[in-house]
Amino acid sequence: MDDVRQMDFFFNPRSVAVVGASRKVMKAGHTIFRNFAENKRRGIFRGELYPVNPNERVVLGFKCYPSVTKIVGEVELVIVVVPAEIVPKIMEEAAVKGVKAAVIISGGFGEIGRHDLEKKVRTIAKDAGMRVLGPNCLGVFDPLTGVDMLFLPETKILTSGDEVITTPRPMSGRVAIVTQSGAFGVSALDYLAGKQVGISKFVSFGNKYDVAEPEMLRYLLHDKETQVILLYVESIESGRDFMEVARGITTKKPIVCLKLGRTEAGARATISHTGAIAGSDRIYDSIFTQVGIIRVGSMEEFFDVGKAFIFQQPAAGKNVAIITDAGGPGIMAADECESKGLNVGKFSNATIKRFEELKKKGKIPAFATNLNPLDLTGSVTSEMYEAGAKILLEDSEIHGIIVLGLHHTPGLLEDFVDRVAKLSKDYAKPMVACDIGETEMAMFIRSRFDKYGIPAYFSPEDAARAMAALVKYGLYLKKKGCFEQYLKSFQELAKK
Amino acid sequence: MDDVRQMDFFFNPRSVAVVGASRKVMKAGHTIFRNFAENKRRGIFRGELYPVNPNERVVLGFKCYPSVTKIVGEVELVIVVVPAEIVPKIMEEAAVKGVKAAVIISGGFGEIGRHDLEKKVRTIAKDAGMRVLGPNCLGVFDPLTGVDMLFLPETKILTSGDEVITTPRPMSGRVAIVTQSGAFGVSALDYLAGKQVGISKFVSFGNKYDVAEPEMLRYLLHDKETQVILLYVESIESGRDFMEVARGITTKKPIVCLKLGRTEAGARATISHTGAIAGSDRIYDSIFTQVGIIRVGSMEEFFDVGKAFIFQQPAAGKNVAIITDAGGPGIMAADECESKGLNVGKFSNATIKRFEELKKKGKIPAFATNLNPLDLTGSVTSEMYEAGAKILLEDSEIHGIIVLGLHHTPGLLEDFVDRVAKLSKDYAKPMVACDIGETEMAMFIRSRFDKYGIPAYFSPEDAARAMAALVKYGLYLKKKGCFEQYLKSFQELAKK
Numbered sequence: 007m008d009d010v011r012q013m014d015f016f017f018n019p020r021s022v023a024v025v026g027a028s029r030k031v032m033k034a035g036h037t038i039f040r041n042f043a044e045n046k047r048r049g050i051f052r053g054e055l056y057p058v059n060p061n062e063r064v065v066l067g068f069k070c071y072p073s074v075t076k077i078v079g080e081v082e083l084v085i086v087v088v089p090a091e092i093v094p095k096i097m098e099e100a101a102v103k104g105v106k107a108a109v110i111i112s113g114g115f116g117e118i119g120r121h122d123l124e125k126k127v128r129t130i131a132k133d134a135g136m137r138v139l140g141p142n143c144l145g146v147f148d149p150l151t152g153v154d155m156l157f158l159p160e161t162k163i164l165t166s167g168d169e170v171i172t173t174p175r176p177m178s179g180r181v182a183i184v185t186q187s188g189a190f191g192v193s194a195l196d197y198l199a200g201k202q203v204g205i206s207k208f209v210s211f212g213n214k215y216d217v218a219e220p221e222m223l224r225y226l227l228h229d230k231e232t233q234v235i236l237l238y239v240e241s242i243e244s245g246r247d248f249m250e251v252a253r254g255i256t257t258k259k260p261i262v263c264l265k266l267g268r269t270e271a272g273a274r275a276t277i278s279h280t281g282a283i284a285g286s287d288r289i290y291d292s293i294f295t296q297v298g299i300i301r302v303g304s305m306e307e308f309f310d311v312g313k314a315f316i317f318q319q320p321a322a323g324k325n326v327a328i329i330t331d332a333g334g335p336g337i338m339a340a341d342e343c344e345s346k347g348l349n350v351g352k353f354s355n356a357t358i359k360r361f362e363e364l365k366k367k368g369k370i371p372a373f374a375t376n377l378n379p380l381d382l383t384g385s386v387t388s389e390m391y392e393a394g395a396k397i398l399l400e401d402s403e404i405h406g407i408i409v410l411g412l413h414h415t416p417g418l419l420e421d422f423v424d425r426v427a428k429l430s431k432d433y434a435k436p437m438v439a440c441d442i443g444e445t446e447m448a449m450f451i452r453s454r455f456d457k458y459g460i461p462a463y464f465s466p467e468d469a470a471r472a473m474a475a476l477v478k479y480g481l482y483l484k485k486k487g488c489f490e491q492y493l494k495s496f497q498e499l500a501k502k
Numbered sequence: 503m504d505d506v507r508q509m510d511f512f513f514n515p516r517s518v519a520v521v522g523a524s525r526k527v528m529k530a531g532h533t534i535f536r537n538f539a540e541n542k543r544r545g546i547f548r549g550e551l552y553p554v555n556p557n558e559r560v561v562l563g564f565k566c567y568p569s570v571t572k573i574v575g576e577v578e579l580v581i582v583v584v585p586a587e588i589v590p591k592i593m594e595e596a597a598v599k600g601v602k603a604a605v606i607i608s609g610g611f612g613e614i615g616r617h618d619l620e621k622k623v624r625t626i627a628k629d630a631g632m633r634v635l636g637p638n639c640l641g642v643f644d645p646l647t648g649v650d651m652l653f654l655p656e657t658k659i660l661t662s663g664d665e666v667i668t669t670p671r672p673m674s675g676r677v678a679i680v681t682q683s684g685a686f687g688v689s690a691l692d693y694l695a696g697k698q699v700g701i702s703k704f705v706s707f708g709n710k711y712d713v714a715e716p717e718m719l720r721y722l723l724h725d726k727e728t729q730v731i732l733l734y735v736e737s738i739e740s741g742r743d744f745m746e747v748a749r750g751i752t753t754k755k756p757i758v759c760l761k762l763g764r765t766e767a768g769a770r771a772t773i774s775h776t777g778a779i780a781g782s783d784r785i786y787d788s789i790f791t792q793v794g795i796i797r798v799g800s801m802e803e804f805f806d807v808g809k810a811f812i813f814q815q816p817a818a819g820k821n822v823a824i825i826t827d828a829g830g831p832g833i834m835a836a837d838e839c840e841s842k843g844l845n846v847g848k849f850s851n852a853t854i855k856r857f858e859e860l861k862k863k864g865k866i867p868a869f870a871t872n873l874n875p876l877d878l879t880g881s882v883t884s885e886m887y888e889a890g891a892k893i894l895l896e897d898s899e900i901h902g903i904i905v906l907g908l909h910h911t912p913g914l915l916e917d918f919v920d921r922v923a924k925l926s927k928d929y930a931k932p933m934v935a936c937d938i939g940e941t942e943m944a945m946f947i948r949s950r951f952d953k954y955g956i957p958a959y960f961s962p963e964d965a966a967r968a969m970a971a972l973v974k975y976g977l978y979l980k981k982k983g984c985f986e987q988y989l990k991s992f993q994e995l996a997k998k
Contacts, residue, residue, distance in 0.1 A: 172941075174941045189831065240829075240833065266830065275846070304963040306964075332685030334681075337768050340767040349767075350767035420660050443692030443693055444693050464802075
């Protein structure tokens, strides 16, 4: 059976047994079983569902089994949420039952020195040909199939008695999250849900006894829902395999990677967190560059770049134009672009001439500066934005455009977003946007850009970093001779 | 008359004439006059107020004068909002009237090559001993005195007919914003208003014909409302004067500086924006380090660090402890700390021993890692946070603490914030916090930390950068022998 079909047991199982399912609300086995039961009731999870627990007879209305071996029908996937000591026994029973795959949520294995338990689990699974995710992981969340192994409930009741959203599940979308750290994984879900970015798949590996990055990436390559892969890594053990798989994916789907342990302190912390040797950071850097993975330097950049790849195509080169109505933020963007290796060079004479003509006609302010950035000044109107952006879109020497639309200028209304966005649809040129501020209008402008598929950010530097990733990836695709092909499939996806 | 008294005319004038005051809602002269009129009605602006405009007889119920010379009473400050060509005439009349200070909001001077107008204005002002802010600036906003020269109205009416907040004014607080760029200035107001950070003074310089950074900084040194100075700079002309003044301030109040033009592209953009030569970026770096200015690398860091200085004291050294319930984010913070020159070293044997004792007593999880970061894992409770933080606060080798309190862990309720915050009050040791997420609980946790005066950030890297600024400033104060004195006045302020 190939890897892809095997991984499908985790994301789209026809039958699931939750071992450790419980009626006690504070137990992880309760939350996980309830996630499935509720998704089944809603018709999202369509598989068979079995609670397993020798101490319960019924869980949330489902007949409870003392062991997986007692279940009459087939069981493709077991989710194991019992103390580590019992896990080998559960795995043996699963093997007897002919279960295809197991997710071990439970911790208490190698990460606390229990290598004996680890060895037992590995051997049982290997002998039975069972694939294992975990242990010590959050498992899988798939908004389309209703598989939700997150033992963290969506809401929490505070000491005040108020119920609040704590671990939201994002809507269905095109970003896959592949994470070694469960804690970071749920933070990502919380962040993306709040920013209304949808996800295709979520998987947390934990100790990676069996399934690791290579299998998962291969699976996501073939997953039609996944357009962008966000990969959070503390250490990679199967380096050669990883490189080979990654190389095969990055020509088709971007992989954005947040790899921790950049510094000595970080590497030390990584070792005590995962027990794995983090490896020289430089080696990772060189590997990522070789195989076309876009490495980012911070959590914020991780999400920002992911958002850029969903909505925008990569850039065909590194010449970036900045259009702005505010001098200072224009400079901030230019600074960040250049420090990321982009070229914010002076516009061509032909383009400058076109701006001068606009000035003569009174279509942009006479005192606008137009060398790059194009600074339309505080006298800007929506029409001026449109006129300026059109020239930049038409200039074939420009490969990407950063739109800084600070809404504070008196003559600027929200329709500048519509005008610029509609115009950009006709050009195969990436565009990212920024508006600064945390009150009403700023949020409105950013979300308006987002809705048009122009990712908007809250600082000029964030926008510049997003553009830098689009350029970096574009140059990689060009080098590999895959740019046009990627563009074609990106455009087809965008039409959907 | 000394500089400080002269600057007071801008921030707290006893009488103001708005030249160019208008009834037309779309005019800058309307918005500015209305700001003053409304603040006067509310009893916030307590000075005399005169509209000046030969084409109007009454503006918003105030008798309008054809010229400042026709006003009967004294006029300390004129705000000039008329086309550039007329400005020299207005300035001559102001000189005749004996006006003390002028803010020239109007643009159209040196920045578009009209150096003739510039020269005229300078000469008139100098001969009359009048201080000038601008031209081409936003002027002053002071939430306490009701001086509000921002010609950008608080709300805007969209094409849909909806009215939305566009340029909010932050509440009164302790951060002064000194900015060359007006556009960036209003972005800052929008950001800080949204984040509920109050400001003491806001001043936008524009072309800086007369009043520039040195006078303004000197004024803010003596301003009791101002505790932290956020300085946005594109170029500094009066270098020697600036250095001298800054040196005298930074031992008493932190100056956080965002200086643009880090790169060649940025420097080029700066020149075309302000017409000034930006100077080698390295020279600025060296100057800032010498005089104790905290330079930041991005807009976000600018605000984040400002917030840190309002609430937290500087660190007495560079040893930083991280306490977390999530391994990955702990590593992110460690990485960023180390790349900023902080020391996230292994805890002392004595401290590690204390953690081991807590484990034996079951007061923190047995499998917590406790070398630094202290990772309390997903099994954390509020009591464990308190117990862990107490040991770190008591360890005199640790100079600052980063609290990563990811709220997703099942056993963690909001009272961990209260416990940690109350504990930290008894120790003179800076603390910053982070929770990740954009939905309900994350925002709630961050704002709860903020309310206790522990600045909270949305990424581990942001928190680390804030701590890095507290360390950098602390080391500067130590070097200058001013640490204890600063601490004393900081603690007195905090009591208020």
